[in-house]
Amino acid sequence: MNRNVLSLTIAAAIAVSATSAQAYEAGDFIFRGGVASVQTNVDSGGLKTNGVEEKNKTVDVNNDTQLGLSFTYMLSDKFGVELLAATPFKHTLKGKGDLAGLGDFAEVKHLPPTVSLQYYPMDKNSRFQPYLGLGLNYTVFFSEDFKGSASDTFSDLEMDSSMGLSGQLGFDYQLNEHWAVNAAVWYMDINTTAKFKDNDGNRYKLDAELDPLVYMAGVSYRF
Structure with a gap:
């Protein structure tokens, strides 16, 4: 009797472990959130004054870190569609x-x-789930203001x-279901x-x- 109970317990534990390790399937909805950092790679043209360009008058743009959010719907075990969002990033323009x-x-x-359209190459039962994404980015700028002495002139x-276009590399490591x-x-x-x-x-x-790299680290939750 004890042997049967032990066997059933082991079988149940294996079943639970397999369930907890199961990764993504068609119809899953995945929410990801964490710290997102925009690291700009600025290539500035020269300032044009009344249409005349001065190539030695350029600008740089600093980096910023905010809360990043993404939402993925799994179309199949291998493909998902993701929407990336964030709280507004704030940047300073600096003369060069x-x-x-x-x-x-x-x-x-x-x-x-x-x-982005995402591709998940690993088996759906793998705890480690890397993914690739290719997508389209739309960036909107707002709250543009001069500061300091520049606000007196401009x-x-x-x-x-x-x-x-945008490209993406990422991974999830499953902690549980x-x-x-x-x-x-x-x-x-x-x-x-500008x-x-x-x-x-x-x-x-x-x-x-601006062509930034955007890094995000955090957690994900599957519904």
Whole structure:
């Protein structure tokens, strides 16, 4: 009798272990959240004053860290569709070259919603689930403001929204049936044009490629 009970207990434990190790299937909904850091890789064009470009007048953009969120729906055991979101990132624009004297001259916020098709190559019962993603990013800029002494001279700063491709690498490691630890990185093709004017009526324009790497680390929960 004791032997039968022991056998049943072991069988139940194996069943529970197999269930807890089971990863993603068609119809699963996965929420991921954590710390997200935008690391910019700025390639700035020269400042154009009334249409005339001065290549030695460029800008840089600092990094920022916020709360990152993503939502994935599994189309099958191997493929999912993900929406990436975040709390607004805030960046400082800094003068370079002949604009270095401006220092940190403006601030801007942005949101980078991104839709990706993801591929999960591992067997669905593997605790370790790496994935690849390819998608489309739409970045919207807002709350553009000059700061410090620049605000006395310049006004009406606007930055164009951007649409471009994105690539993603990430993984989940299953802790149990629902929870996992997660880490991911995205490359985003983000290009924008900044426009503004000064008190004398001169109009300025500057093109910049931001092309950041976005790192996120946190947890995921499967429904």
